[in-house]
Amino acid sequence: MFIVMVSPECAPVAKVGGLGDVVQGLAHELAIRGNSVEIILPKYDCMRHDKIHGLTKTYEDLWVPFYDTWVHCTVYFGWVDDLKCFFIESHSTHNFFNRQKYYGDADDAARFAFFSRAVLEFMLKANKHPDIIHCHDWQTALVPVLLYEVYANLGMTHPRVCYTLHNLGHQGVTGEQILRQVGLHPPAYNTPQRLADHTHPGAINLMKGGIVFSNFVTTVSPTYAGEIRHTEQGMGLQGVLEAQGAKVGGVLNGVDYQIWNPEIDRHIPYPYSADTLQEKVKNKKALRERLWLRDDFKPIIAVISRLDKQKGVHLIMRSIFYALEQQSQFVLLGSGAEDSINSQFWDIKHSLNDNPDCHLEIGYNEELAHLIYAGADMILIPSVYEPCGLTQLIGLRYGTVPIVRKTGGLADTVFDANYADKPYAERNGYVFHNLDNIALESAISRAIGLWYKYPRYFRELRRNGMRQDHSWNHPGQDYLNIYNYIKA
Numbered sequence: 001m002f003i004v005m006v007s008p009e010c011a012p013v014a015k016v017g018g019l020g021d022v023v024q025g026l027a028h029e030l031a032i033r034g035n036s037v038e039i040i041l042p043k044y045d046c047m048r049h050d051k052i053h054g055l056t057k058t059y060e061d062l063w064v065p066f067y068d069t070w071v072h073c074t075v076y077f078g079w080v081d082d083l084k085c086f087f088i089e090s091h092s093t094h095n096f097f098n099r100q101k102y103y104g105d106a107d108d109a110a111r112f113a114f115f116s117r118a119v120l121e122f123m124l125k126a127n128k129h130p131d132i133i134h135c136h137d138w139q140t141a142l143v144p145v146l147l148y149e150v151y152a153n154l155g156m157t158h159p160r161v162c163y164t165l166h167n168l169g170h171q172g173v174t175g176e177q178i179l180r181q182v183g184l185h186p187p188a189y190n191t192p193q194r195l196a197d198h199t200h201p202g203a204i205n206l207m208k209g210g211i212v213f214s215n216f217v218t219t220v221s222p223t224y225a226g227e228i229r230h231t232e233q234g235m236g237l238q239g240v241l242e243a244q245g246a247k248v249g250g251v252l253n254g255v256d257y258q259i260w261n262p263e264i265d266r267h268i269p270y271p272y273s274a275d276t277l278q279e280k281v282k283n284k285k286a287l288r289e290r291l292w293l294r295d296d297f298k299p300i301i302a303v304i305s306r307l308d309k310q311k312g313v314h315l316i317m318r319s320i321f322y323a324l325e326q327q328s329q330f331v332l333l334g335s336g337a338e339d340s341i342n343s344q345f346w347d348i349k350h351s352l353n354d355n356p357d358c359h360l361e362i363g364y365n366e367e368l369a370h371l372i373y374a375g376a377d378m379i380l381i382p383s384v385y386e387p388c389g390l391t392q393l394i395g396l397r398y399g400t401v402p403i404v405r406k407t408g409g410l411a412d413t414v415f416d417a418n419y420a421d422k423p424y425a426e427r428n429g430y431v432f433h434n435l436d437n438i439a440l441e442s443a444i445s446r447a448i449g450l451w452y453k454y455p456r457y458f459r460e461l462r463r464n465g466m467r468q469d470h471s472w473n474h475p476g477q478d479y480l481n482i483y484n485y486i487k488a
């Protein structure tokens with residue numbers, strides 16, 4: 001099958017969070033199963049150019065419609081590991097992809113609407129007729145709309161679209177001039193059946209358009225698929241998702257074990273497996289040395305996260321002090337888009353500067369993340385909501401016991417050591433329900449208690465997680481089944 005992924009992110013070249021990992025891992029899995037897979041991304045100035053091999057111009061003069069005029073673009077081809085990637089560069093004075101960051105500008109909707117139109121224009125001009133176009137998140141939601149409303153009339157009748165929702169917290173709600181920008185007549189599309197937003201009168205909702213116009217819609221875990229249809233987690237899109245229910249499903253994300261695997265991880269000094277857990281202790285020592293933590297008989301609790309309200313930042317802050325009170329060390333690697341949240345973490349960092357049991361690294365650091373997964377004993381994910389969550393899945397693979405709030409994909413993958421309705425061999429972490437300090441502290445204290453008092457059982461818990469299979473094997477097959485189901 002010929003599959004084109006259209007995405008704003010793909011690890012390791014352009015990654016903000018889990019979306020980047022998922023596009024990379026799924027594309028890789030589909031390719032090793034013999035499918036032809038291509039990925040189309042914006043050519044951001046801030047992406048990791050060192051991760052692209054053989055970058056060359058492949059389509060020099062692509063003219064993309066923009067309001068009543070055209071924007072000159074160039075398309076590049078390059079390899080990202082073994083994945084074929086195309087990068088669209090725009091030469092407009094708007095500098096759509098030269099912002100020194102991926103997201104967070106006032107004209108994000110215009111930037112990614114432009115990208116969506118450019119993707120289809122490129123496929124048309126380059127004569128690409130994939131069986132499946134797989135789009136990701138609100139940034140690419142206009143692809144199915146434009147495909148059926150504009151490009152089908154120009155001969156692109158073959159591709160079918162699978163659209164994956166990675167986070168309903170970002171829907172691309174914007175003014176209807178974006179429709180005009182991409183060549184759609186607003187009165188025909190700003191309607192309740194199509195793109196009109198339910199909560200902001202007059203506004204359009206790009207994600208809603210993607211849901212309505214795609215052949216199949218997936219989200220990234222079965223629990224989240226239920227939550228977005230039946231609870232306020234749908235953030236206004238419950239009705240549309242319910243109405244389109246026959247083509248909506250949840251596929252749990254996988255993890256790329258070529259990259260996230262302590263047996264072969266290039267970023268950790270001491271490779272290990274479930275059978276050589278004593279090597280993990282050496283990584284703990286290496287992590288302490290790297291972060292100037294004291295070498296002591298204490299567990300290390302880690303957080304690796306975007307610092308966003310979604311991630312339960314108030315609980316993360318509380319956990320720092322609670323862990324220290326409970327004779328533990330605490331490591332945080334976090335990056336935030338919001339200045340107010342960042343500055344609160346900077347304040348805590350300054351106040352704990354001299355504490356030898358705590359290190360807060362504020363920023364994004366892919367290589368350090370690997371060492372933290374390998375060196376920490378527990379990984380905390382107290383999310384308010386969590387579509388899937390990859391950090392608990394990576395933690396499991398690294399024998400780093402997850403402590404999570406029971407929501408979305410966390411509920412599908414982490415099973416409480418004491419209370420889960422599962423055989424002991426399937427229990428792999430600690431789970432709490434309420435979004436408050438008491439619930440958080442009780443789960444953390446149970447984890448720390450086991451680490452100190454029953455190390456043999458703690459080891460078993462690590463091993464249970466390490467033996468579980470969260471590779472792309474099963475989800476890869478699930479996506480192929482969906483593609484085959486919708487294929488022309």
Ligand code: ADP
Binds near residue numbers: 305306388391392
């Ligand atoms: P989300 O996509 O909501 O950010 P996920 O749990 O799905 O959350 O994926 C997070 C991914 O981003 C993981 O690969 C995690 O290791 C990585 N990550 C998050 N924050 C950082 C950071 N500050 N530095 C390096 N990697 C990070």
